[in-house]
Amino acid sequence: MDATRNGHDAREYKSDLKPIWCPGCGDFGVLTALTRALANVGRPPHEIALVSGIGCSSRIPGYTTAYGFNSVHGRALPIAQGIKLANPDLLVIAAGGDGDGFSIGGGHLPHVVRRNVDLTYIVMDNQVYGLTKGQLSPTAALGTHTVTSPEGSLEAPVNPLLYVLAYGARFVAQGTPADMAGLSAILEEAIRFPGFAFVNVQSPCVTFGAPEQQLKAHKEGLKQLAKIDYDPTHRMKAMALAQTYGRELWTGVFYRDPSPPPTYDALVRERQRALAADALPRERILELFAQHDGEPGRAEA
């Protein structure tokens, strides 16, 4: 048995479906790091829901044995929130690419952050739309040459780390599959965090990404926060560090709220309990439905 410290084996979390990502894709390392993190966390696959949008990286739920939902482009977060609220006992993870998260689904991000639903959001950021063969994505650097920007991009990129920190996220981290041990530790910490946790994973596109974005470059250039005297409990310091996005590759936990407040799902449960005393019993509600003949206001409580 090749179990981790709590008796779970990372292979329990990998499905029999084999990834069709391009060989060399960063997402292979993300999948391995995630399954190791899940094994360390120790929740069995049937207690985990992995939700994604559309894109290469959004194929990830199918490659795990957790409950999976490969949903609609940009809609991983609303669905993940719904799952968590409907079944708060599930460990919920949303995953997808930078286009899915910051462009098509960008409008959902501030709201999941401000609600602070207890879920982990993993973005596999490769600065390109790989599945549709190499168009500019929201995190592509200014001047990036792609099939849709042959003369170089004129658009400034989104800074995912700064984005979510500004929205008020209470756990913000960055990793790369160039350091799978580090990435796995970050993902484990994010999953264990009580509240919305965001992990930006620099996961290069081997087919359409630039050479300087590949894992080889990451291995040479990455800087680990764990190796310096960095205190992740200061939001403003984290925001200052996040400004390096696109220029330097810092990995580790940028910000972790030292006193996380109750999560949205916990508050909802509390509200439900508080209102339960005054709630009509199920049978009475069914009676009211039966009495109601379709005209508004006819049924009486």
Added chain:
Amino acid sequence: MSGQDDRTRLAATPGIDFAHLTLRDALDLAVLIEAEAQERYEELAQQMATHDSPAPAAFFRAMAVNEAKHGAQLAERRRALFADAPRTVTRAMLWDVEAPDYDEARAFMSAHEAMRVALRAEKKAHVFFSTALPEIGDPGVEHLFTELCAEEVVHQDLVKAELAKLPPEREAGDDDFADEPNAQ
């Protein structure tokens, strides 16, 4: 790879204290290293098969079989010496010691390239064991690691021999770029 780079190879086994590593733990570690490499080669073989590259797929599959064989030999040795004594070393304590890195693989890679991937992985493992050697306190573990170091050199020679059997590598022609991806 040398000096500072060699030392970083030990980061592949976070949580392993080589100074206090027992022979039982060292054998367990060696078995797990082989198992990790076996799994990675199986993954790479699958990737190659998915991308219509039968030659590298067959080579990676053969490497997976070899790693499994070495793992079984080490596991047998562990059983003979320590029977069913509990294991304290886990897979969570090692990362890519002998397993090729994921980014070594490429779609439509040649058999030559696949063999060079394996060669680099064997060299990586050799550097790991040789760098760990001076840290080791237990003479039995030192003996085992010296042996594993030597084996990695033998494995490198075997891969080099296989590489030498291949016909000369063909240079890419225009047809190789005919299907360059384009925007839809």
